[in-house]
Every structure is written in structure tokens, then in C-alpha cells.
Amino acid sequence: MSIQELVDAGFHFGHRTSKWNPKMKPFIFGKRNLIHIIDLRETTKGLVTACKFLTSLVHTKKGVLFVGTKWQAQDIVVREAKRCGMHYVSERWLGGTLTNFDTIRKRLERLEELENLEKTGGINQFSKK
Numbered sequence: 162m163s164i165q166e167l168v169d170a171g172f173h174f175g176h177r178t179s180k181w182n183p184k185m186k187p188f189i190f191g192k193r194n195l196i197h198i199i200d201l202r203e204t205t206k207g208l209v210t211a212c213k214f215l216t217s218l219v220h221t222k223k224g225v226l227f228v229g230t231k232w233q234a235q236d237i238v239v240r241e242a243k244r245c246g247m248h249y250v251s252e253r254w255l256g257g258t259l260t261n262f263d264t265i266r267k268r269l270e271r272l273e274e275l276e277n278l279e280k281t282g283g284i285n286q287f288s289k290k
Contacts, residue, residue, distance in 0.1 A: 162208065164201045173199045219245075230254050 167173065175181075175189065175197030190200040218225055227249040229238030235251040242249035258265060278284040 167201045175199050
């Protein structure tokens with residue numbers, strides 16, 4: 162992807178200058194109208210690094226989770242994840258999905274138990290309250 166293609170796609174538009182994280186300073190080219198302008202040379206380097214990393218994951222048969230919850234990205238995230246047989250999140254990202262997965266796993270196990278009870282009719286032993 163060329164720098165011109167990134168400009169055409171609007172990759173250079175950052176967030177408002179009042180909402181920045183100082184750790185992002187090396188990646189900010191400047192600011193215009195209270196919006197940070199992203200350094201597309203650094204973006205290009207990052208994209209190349211990410212591409213190499215993803216290629217190595219796929220070659221070693223590891224999975225990749227595609228995440229795109231903004232409406233502009235949802236369709237392409239779903240389409241491309243399905244195309245390569247990977248998992249995806251295109252709706253709301255649940256906080257703690259990665260950092261608190263033990264708790265989420267327990268809740269998923271409980272959901273499976275309840276679904277099995279429902280299939281076997283055992284759910285009727287519980288009151289509605």
C-alpha cells in the first residue's frame with residue numbers, strides 16, 4: 162500500500178489533540194485544526210511488520226481474530242475473516258474478553274449447562290424466579 166493510497170483512505174487523520182496519549186508522539190506527524198495528523202511513513206512500517214507477523218502465524222497454522230466494530234469496517238472484517246476461515250468480532254467488543262477470560266469461560270460453561278438442561282427437559286425443575 163502506498164502512502165498516497167493511505168492518504169486517499171484517510172489513514173492520516175488522528176483523534177482530537179486534546180485526547181492524545183503521549184506514547185503516540187513518535188507516530189504523530191503534526192496537527193491541523195485540533196486534529197493530529199498521523200505519520201504515514203511510520204504507519205507503512207507498522208503495516209509491513211504486522212503483515213510479516215500475520216503471515217508467520219498463518220504459516221504455523223495459528224488463528225487470527227479479526228476485530229472491527231465500527232460500521233465502516235464491519236462488512237470487510239466479516240467477509241475477509243470468513244474467506245480465510247478465521248474468527249471475528251464485528252459487533253460490540255466485550256470488555257475483559259482477553260484480560261478476564263477465565264471468568265468469561267466459566268459463564269460460557271454455565272450457558273452450555275443451561276442449554277443442555279433445556280434440551281433434556283431438566284430446566285423445568287427450576288422455578289421461574
